[in-house]
C-alpha cells in the first residue's frame with residue numbers, strides 16, 4: 001500500500017481507473033436499470049457476463065452503492081423459514097462465496113457463525129421449526145442450548161439473572177459478513193469493464209409508456225428509450241413504481257444502525273436477538289456493528305434518533321455487560337422498503353417490459369447476487385425464473401404470501 | 413422525544429402512539445373483488461410529502477388522524493376521525509343484495 005502510494009505519487013506506474021469516465025446518455029439502450037445499488041449493479045454484471053447484453057445503462061440518482069447498500073450491516077445467511085425463502089437465499093450465499101474470485105477483488109467475505117437468540121418458549125419453537133426446514137433443504141442450521149452456546153461464544157452473557165435470559169438459539173455456522181462497498185464496486189466494475197454504462201447523478205423522474213408498455217425513462221439529464229426497464233431502488237420503490245403507474249405493498253420506514261470505536265478482535269460470531277431487537281457483529285476493522293428494529297413510523301429521511309440508541313444499548317448491555325465503557329463512533333439510517341410478509345417483490349409488473357426488484361426491507365444485502373443473476377436471466381430470456389416466482393407482485397391479490405416474519409433478524 | 417398532540421389526551425410522547433397507515437376509503441368486503449380487497453389491505457401510496465394517517469393512542473385506545481410531512485418529520489395537524497368520516501360505516505351481509 002505504502003509503496004503503491006509512493007510509486008503513483010512520484011509519477012511512476014500508470015494509475016488504472018476503476019470505472020470508465022461517465023459519458024453522455026445515449027438515446028436508447030436495450031436495458032435500463034433504475035438504481036445503482038448492489039442489486040442494480042449485479043443485474044448489469046450478469047447481463048453482460050452471462051448473456052453478452054452490454055447495451056445497458058445503470059441510472060443512479062446519487063452515487064454508486066450510496067443507498068442501502070452503503071448503509072447495511074452486511075449479515076449474510078440462509079436460515080429462513082419458508083422453503084421458497086431458504087432455496088432463494090441459499091443460492092445467494094453460494095454465489096457470495098465465489099464473488100472475490102469472480103471480481104478479482106477482495107469482498108472480505110468472512111464466515112462467522114450466526115446465532116439467533118431465543119428468550120421465550122415461542123422463540124425456541126420457531127427456532128426448531130426453522131432448523132428443521134433448513135436441514136431438510138440442506139442448510140447447516142441447528143437449535144442449540146446455553147451449554148452449547150457457551151462453548152462456541154463464551155463472550156455472551158448467558159446468566160439467568162437478567163430480564164430476558166437466553167433459553168436457546170438457532171445456530172447457523174455459514175452465517176457471514178462481507179464488505180458492502182466492495183460488493184457494489186465489484187459488480188459495477190465487472191459490468192462497466194464489459195461495456196455497461198454507469199450514470200451517476202442521474203435521477204429517473206418519469207417512466208414513458210405507450211399502449212401499456214414501458215418504452216423509456218425521463219431523467220434529470222434527458223430522455224432515453226429502453227427495450228426493457230427494471231427498477232432496483234429500495235426505499236424509493238413506491239415513488240418510482242408510481243411513475244410507471246402501479247402501487248406496491250410497501251411502506252418505507254427508516255432502519256438505523258451504528259458502530260462503536262474499533263476494539264481488538266474479540267467477537268467472531270454474529271449475534272442476533274429478535275426479542276431484544278439487537279444485532280451485533282465485529283467488523284474486520286474491529287468496530288462493533290450494531291442495529292435494531294425499524295423506526296416506529298415511516299419517514300423519507302436518513303435522520304438518526306436518540307431513542308434508537310437508548311433502546312438498542314439497554315438490551316445490548318444485557319448481552320455484553322463489559323461493553324458499558326465503549327463509545328459509539330458513527331450512527332446512520334437507511335430507508336427500508338418493508339413488505340407485509342417480509343419477502344421481496346420480484347419479477348413482472350402490470351406494465352409490459354417493466355420489471356421490479358423491490359421490497360427488500362431490512363434483509364436485501366444477502367440477496368444481492370441471486371437477484372442480479374436471476375434478474376439478468378429474466379431480462380435476457382423473457383421468462384421469470386422458478387426461484388423468483390414465489391415473490392411475484394400478484395401474490396398479494398392471490399393471497400399467497402411468503403411469510404418470513406418469523407425469520408426476520410429483529411422484531412419490527 | 414417528539415411530542416404528538418392527541419385530540420383526546422393532549423400533548424403526549426410519540427412513543428405512546430402507533431401509526432397504522434394511510435387513511436383510505438374501505439370497500440365493502442362482501443361486495444368488492446379479491447383484487448379490490450387486496451389493494452385496500454396490502455397496496456399503499458407510500459407517498460413522500462404530506463400524508464394523512466390513522467394513529468392510535470395506545471393507553472387509551474383512541475384512534476384519530478394525523479397529517480404530517482414525512483420528508484421533514486413534522487407533525488402538521490391532528491384531528492378526530494369524525495372530521496373525515498361523518499357517518500357510520502355500514503356493512504352488508506354476504507347473502508344480502510347490496511342496498
Ligand SMILES: Cc1cc2nc3c(=O)[nH]c(=O)nc-3n(C[C@H](O)[C@H](O)[C@H](O)COP(=O)(O)OP(=O)(O)OC[C@H]3O[C@@H](n4cnc5c(N)ncnc54)[C@H](O)[C@@H]3O)c2cc1C
Pocket residue numbers: 034035036037038039040059060061062063064065066067068069070071072073074075076202203204205232233234235236240255256257291333334335336360361362363364365366367
Ligand atoms: C441499517 C440497515 C441495515 C441493514 N442490514 C442488512 C443486513 O445485515 N443484511 C441484509 O441482507 N440486508 C440488510 N439491509 C437491507 C439492505 O441494505 C438492502 O435491502 C439492500 O442493500 C438493497 O439493495 P438495493 O441495491 O436494492 O438498494 P440500494 O443500495 O438502496 O440502491 C438503490 C439505489 O437506487 C437509487 N435511486 C432511487 N431512486 C432513484 C431514481 N428515481 N432514479 C435513479 N436512481 C434512484 C438510490 O439512490 C440508490 O442508490 C439493511 C438495511 C439498512 C438500512
